[in-house]
Amino acid sequence: MAIGTLAGLFSGLFGVGGGSVIVPLLVLWLGYGERAATATSLAAIVFIAGFAAAAQGLYGNVRLLDAVLIGVPAIGGVLIGTWLQQRLQARSIALLFAAVLVASAVELVVR
Amino acid sequence: MIGAIAIGLVGGIVAGLLGVGGGVLFVPGLVLFLGLDQHHAEATSLLAIVPVAIVGTYRQDSYGNVVRRDALLLGLLSVAGAAAGVALANALSGAVLRDAFAGLMVVVAAQLVHRTRTRRDAPKKA
Numbered sequence: 662m663a664i665g666t667l668a669g670l671f672s673g674l675f676g677v678g679g680g681s682v683i684v685p686l687l688v689l690w691l692g693y694g695e696r697a698a699t700a701t702s703l704a705a706i707v708f709i710a711g712f713a714a715a716a717q718g719l720y721g722n723v724r725l726l727d728a729v730l731i732g733v734p735a736i737g738g739v740l741i742g743t744w745l746q747q748r749l750q751a752r753s754i755a756l757l758f759a760a761v762l763v764a765s766a767v768e769l770v771v772r
Numbered sequence: 773m774i775g776a777i778a779i780g781l782v783g784g785i786v787a788g789l790l791g792v793g794g795g796v797l798f799v800p801g802l803v804l805f806l807g808l809d810q811h812h813a814e815a816t817s818l819l820a821i822v823p824v825a826i827v828g829t830y831r832q833d834s835y836g837n838v839v840r841r842d843a844l845l846l847g848l849l850s851v852a853g854a855a856a857g858v859a860l861a862n863a864l865s866g867a868v869l870r871d872a873f874a875g876l877m878v879v880v881a882a883q884l885v886h887r888t889r890t891r892r893d894a895p896k897k898a
Contacts, residue, residue: 665845668853669855670854670856672818673853673855673857675857675861675873676813676818677793677817681883691842700838704843704844706821708844709854710795713818713857714821722811722814722816724808727776727820729820730773731779734780735823736824737781739827739828740788741785741788745788746788746791756884758786759884760881763881766800770870
């Protein structure tokens with residue numbers, strides 16, 4: 662109950678799925694393994710992001726066309742990404758990407 | 773239009789490759805490349821996440837990794853939190869929300885670095 666409420670709050674506030682909150686809580690509080698936590702979190706996110714998107718829709722903030730143009734190609738992207746993950750050394754890419762995230766965060770604040 | 777498709781495709785690839793959520797990529801992409809304000813970017817990201825999460829769930833469930841009862845419970849119990857989070861987001865100014873989101877990105881980056889130290893491979897997550 663607490664995890665669901667927290668995850669919903671987080672998702673609604675930041676416009677993300679909430680996996681970075683749900684996965685650690687499932688592991689720490691409910692004793693989940695990493696794989697089951699990730700998979701179960703993903704299933705919960707279908708509802709969480711759906712509810713939060715509907716609420717944002719009431720505020721008139723959702724750009725429907727952009728959401729479809731992003732969400733549908735992203736399905737293909739994730740399939741490519743998981744395929745690549747089996748074949749690449751993801752470690753150095755993860756570090757590089759962490760740097761990109763921090764740089765984008767700075768860009769967001771500064772602009 | 774091409775910009776949005778590129779954000780989706782690239783965001784999806786990175787999400788699948790590194791096991792981070794799509795939203796943390798979609799939101800900055802929408803703000804920095806498509807010029808949306810923070811509120812519109814977050815709202816649009818939420819809707820874009822849904823189809824990706826549905827397909828990811830379908831695949832994970834076929835591997836038997838989804839604990840269906842808990843997922844349903846978690847999802848349904850999130851309604852109040854999601855409504856409160858959205859109300860809070862809309863009560864905040866775009867600048868405050870944007871800075872908070874930048875903080876979240878740094879946290880996700882830290883999680884990513886931490887994971888490369890503790891495990892050889894990141895788990896799959898959309």
